[in-house]
Each structure stands twice: as structure tokens, then as C-alpha cells.
Amino acid sequence: MSRLGLVVAVLVACSSALASPRTLTEAEQLASVSAPFAATREHVTGDIYHYQFDIRVGSTPNARLRIHRVVRELSPWRPRPATHAVMLLHGDFANFVTNFVPSLGNPTSSAPGLAPYLVSRGIDTWGVDRRWTLPTTDGDVSDLAGMGVNQAIGDTAVALAFARATRTVTDRDPGRIALGGFSHGAQLTYAYAAADGRHVSAIAALDIYYDIAPEDADLRALACANAAAGRDALAQGVTDSSNSLFITAGQLARSTPDEPSPLFPSYTNRGVVLTLAGLTWWLAPYTPLYHLSAPVLDAEGNVTGLSESSEDSVSAWFASAPPHQSMREAVEFDEIWCGTSPRPSLANIRVPLFYLGAAGGFGDHGLYSTTRVSSTDVTTLVIHRFGPERVAEDFGHGDLLYAEDAPTLAWGPFAAWLLHH
Structure with a gap:
């Protein structure tokens, strides 16, 4: 076995120990992680690098976890230890790179990216792509019908376990980490924390609602x-x-x-x-x-x-959007909002919560969900440029990630909150 293969085998063993899977699906996923796998490393800026791990977790065409880590390095493949860590979940028509490290996208973007910003502030930043991001335009999408919210929750749990296991080896830190998401990635963050949550120390929802307020019928x-x-x-x-x-x-x-x-x-x-x-x-x-x-x-x-x-x-x-997206996931997210499907209750969430909204996006409409959790540590920030009479022109949903002033208005408060939690 290669040195890199041995490292991954150790990490998988650690992941299994950390995860203590509660469901057969997650146990099977963890048990099936094996070679062949792919690991890549690319430069972002300064001493910041992006690692990508593609790990097979099943037999269907797209049964892979694509896990990302953006980190400062001491030397190639040797991360600089960090005491804080977060995993970020992407939104629609995107993946981790295009939402959070857009300078590495295809086409490349002039936006600097939330992930490198957090890393530069001492926060080890992870991510995982949902399986529908993997097929190419003419790729095999025969397993797309199975890509629903429950699968995404299970994949998130495995990715979090992998991140914690890796940090046990590279940072000497086996502790829980924060989980954050943008848009539907934030809805998934709520869903994971409400259904499971064992790997997370805190959660952050970037511009979404999970429970819709009564006045928003x-x-x-x-x-x-x-x-x-x-x-x-x-x-x-x-x-x-x-x-x-x-x-x-x-x-x-x-x-x-x-x-x-x-x-x-x-x-x-x-x-x-x-x-x-x-x-x-x-x-x-x-x-x-x-x-x-x-x-x-x-x-x-x-x-x-x-x-x-x-x-x-x-x-x-x-x-740079992935060509495919799961219809089933979209339907199930809508059913959560509608209230017509069994869903974990936000009352199950007891870890600290940060809600970051955009006035022209979900904005104030996302505040009601923050009142439904059981956590006593809830922080909210909705970015407004104008009063309610000019909401049509106000800070937009995607501006949280791509605006010129996003580092000052959005990323700085988010990083400060992560460093405090």
C-alpha cells in the first residue's frame, strides 16, 4: 500500500471510531470506503492550498464522496495546525469550489472566496459536494433518482467524521467542528443538526429558512x-x-x-x-x-x-454550475418547507447557531427558524443597505459570497463567531 493509501486507511479507521454510526446506511458507507481513491492538491494563494479527496462509498456510478479541505501549509501535504474548523455545504447550481473557492472554478472567478478568507483567519475549512455535482454533461446519471435529503444527511455525517479523523492526525484535535451552509446547503445544515448532529459543535445558516413563519403563509x-x-x-x-x-x-x-x-x-x-x-x-x-x-x-x-x-x-x-441536479432533493427540500414530510424538528438543535441573512435574499424571513431551536446561544445578522422600501435593490442572496464588501459585511462577523465557538 502506498504511503498516501496508508494515511487514508488510518483516517477511515478513525472515522469509523468517531462516527459510531446509528444507521446501517452510514455504517455501510464507512465500511466500504477503500482504494481506489483520488487525492489532489492545488495552490489557492500565499501558503493556502486546496485538497480534494474522492472516495468511493458504494457501487452506483456516483457513489463517491468528494471532500474538500482548504488549509494553510507548513510544507506540501502538511497542514498548519488550527484550533478551529468548519465544514461548509454548497447551495444550488454550485459545488464547494464554485461557492467558496471561486478562483479555482471553471471559468475562474475574480471573487476571492469565503474559504480562503476563513483559513487566513486561522479556521481550517472543509466541504463536501453532494453527489449530483459529480456527473459530467454526458455522464451516467442512472442513480440520480436516489439522491435525496436523507442521502445528503448521511454523506454529511461521513464527511464530518472523515474531517474529524483527519484533524486527529494532522492537528491532534479529535473534537467536533462547526457546520455551515449556504442557501439549500444551510437547509441541509439545519436538517443534519436536527436529525443527527453528533459531529458538530455549532451550526451556521447562511440565508435560508427551515420553518416558515405563520405570517409567511x-x-x-x-x-x-x-x-x-x-x-x-x-x-x-x-x-x-x-x-x-x-x-x-x-x-x-x-x-x-x-x-x-x-x-x-x-x-x-x-x-x-x-x-x-x-x-x-x-x-x-x-x-x-x-x-x-x-x-x-x-x-x-x-x-x-x-x-x-x-x-x-x-x-x-x-x-461553472454542475450540469445536473437532483429533482428528488429539490422536492424534499420543498416538502420540508411545506410541512408535508416527516422531518426532524429544529427543537432537537441545542448547539450554538449563527444566522447570516441578506436583506434581498431570505433575509428577515429566515429569523423565525432561529426561534425554533432549543439552543440558548443564537446569533443573528441580516445585512441591510437600505430600509424596507428599497428591498428590491438591497444586498442579495449570492452577494454574501461574491460581493466586493462581503469580507467586511459578512465574512468578518462569521469568522469572529467561528473563532468564539
């Missing part, structure tokens, strides 16, 4: 309608919620921004990305004026630019 009704439509699609054999719209829009905006769009002929390619980012509520009204990026609006309400995130970072975010 219209948002619940939307989730119920989406869940019903999604169930119908699943019954008809639709398993792929394709990200082709975002990919094509992003690519065209980068290559021929001023040409008429083949997607929406009344817009230019640039105009399509500006509209998808700044008027997202047209397609996805998670809140009444929900948008991914704070728009600059003209007198007619058209988007003429973006005020927080650069067009380069937003188009790169779109263009």
Missing part, C-alpha cells in the same frame, strides 16, 4: 405547490433538475455579452444574466423580491447593472 403555499409539481415530475420519471439555463446564460454573457440572447431574444446575453441575478423572484420567489445579486434598476424596473457583486463573479458562478 404565501411562501409556504408556494413551497407546497412546487413540491406537488416536483412529485408529479418524479412520478413521470424526471430525475434531473438541469442547470443548463444558468450554464448557458453565464457562458454567453462572458463570450458575447452584447449579442441577442438565444434564451430570451428580447434581451442581450448580458441582460439575461443581469435579470436572472437581479430579478430572481420572477422565477423563484422564495421571498417577495428575492434576488441573487443586488441590482441597479432603471425607472422601468429593468436591471442595468449590479451594485454589490461584479458581473464577472456572477457570470462565472452561473457558467
